[in-house]
Amino acid sequence: MQRLFPALVGLVVVVAVLSSCMFIVRERDLALLFALGEVKATITKPGLYFKYPPPFENVVYLDKRLQTIETRDPERIQTAEKKNLLIDSFVKWRIADPKQFYVTFGANSSAAVERLQAQIRDALNAAVNVRTVKQVVSTDRDTIMKEIQSSVATRAKPLGVDVVDVRLRRIDFAPEISDSVYRRMEAERKQEANRLRASGGADSERIRAEADRKRQEVLAKAYAEAQAKRGEGDATATAIYARSYGRDPEFYSFYKSLGAYRESFAKPGSALVLSPNSNFFRYWDQPKGAKPAAAATK
Template identity: 35%
Template sequence: MKRMVYIIPVLIVAVIGLLSSIFIVDERQRALVLQFGQIRQVIEEPGLNFKIPIVQQVVYYDDRILSLDTAAIEVTPSDDRRLVVDAFARYRINDVEQFRRAVGVGGMRLAEERLEGILNPQIRAVLGSEGVTSNTILSADRAQLMARITTQARARALSLGLEVLDVRLKQTNLPTQNLDATFSRMRAEREREATDERARGEEAALRVRAQADRTVVELVSEANREAEIIRGEADAERNRIFAEAFGQDPEFFEFYRSMTAYERALRQQNSTMVISPDGEFFEYLGGSRGTLLPPAQE
């Protein structure tokens, strides 16, 4: 019984020691075994591993491809047209031992700060190099510039134990002050084009209206001329007919003329007419030649 009292604590301590000496590295990780801050073992393969309890500790690092978004920086291409670029990089920890020596206990935060310190100068150097204009940066040739940045950044990131896989630009904008000036120039240019278009449209409209007015005047003049000709021919024909009628029966012609005058003079609108019944106007209504009125009673 007394032996069991001593054996059980020993077994418990042994089990705890065994469990604390076992650690697992999965396929997404790499690990370093440290002893008093010194690297004792590098674990690059996934699986079950052992360490000395209490004396040694395990530090895990991500073995996947990581992403870093850099802060927006201002670059000046060879055409002196400043741009604000925002880039991102894909990288991975290539050498965990070198990575540990480079960043120490700062870990990924310090590593990303140093990597960004490598990327930004390379971006400025490549995008500001001779022959690189803002149009080049905004064209399909940008892929070649990104390849140059990636190559140069990769060489410098090896000292951190990192492998830069790719660098890309997310956004390329003008600085705020330049952007406002550019928008103002664009607005002024569009307003000028709009004014030119309106002027050309008004000029074309004036030409069309002038042509239409000229056509109207010509058509009206031609119509009036033809109407006057027809009216003159009709008057001539009418006078000819009247002349023939007058020549055939002068008395009937005078009678017809008088009847027409009566019809025009004795309309409803003329309510009052003061005239002598013995005048020549009523010759055919009651004169010596007329028979339409009864003779006057004495």
């Protein structure tokens, strides 16, 4: 047993030395191999690697995954109109140069986040300060994000950082100007509504006037055609009457008298106050049309 113990101790020492000479780089990591305090190699591919045991060589791991910086509180940024906006943004970034990143920040990602946040704040101010509220909120929003990304990426590259994307997530008015902005928007919408109502009223009057004009034209045309037809009918009737009178004047006179009797006594109780010798009663009891005899006088 006494002989076995030194062998076990030696085996443990050998295993410890061998384990200190090996290291594994995972898919999500970058590795910096240091030799006596200086960077000897940068390892970006995952796998099993060998090195000298400490203190001759040691390894520092960095996270190579895509990381996100989100603002905890919206940034208060002033526009060209001197109005404050509350802007909430986020940034996607990752380590592009492990050696430069380590030289700048060490293995502390928090320091990198603080530096990037300051750069983002500066770029956001520079992009928003020269624009109006309308441009920031709607028309130039994509342009602002591109400008911020370009500015931050340029400034972050010497730090070993690659800025992948910048997004403005939410843009709100500061509380002190929200009411005035909403009132102005309401006034603009009311003005637009009144303009549309006025335009619609004008169009309505124009359409109504056009319809009335066409109606008058149609009525006038129809009245003219009716008068022409009536005139043609009257002319035809007159011609028929004339031909009938020319053929038998006595029968024509008798026929007209019958029509007069029919119209005069059409209603029950009709009464006429006429002289019995009137020509109106010429055919009343004399089919030949003899003139009625004069009434006897006392």
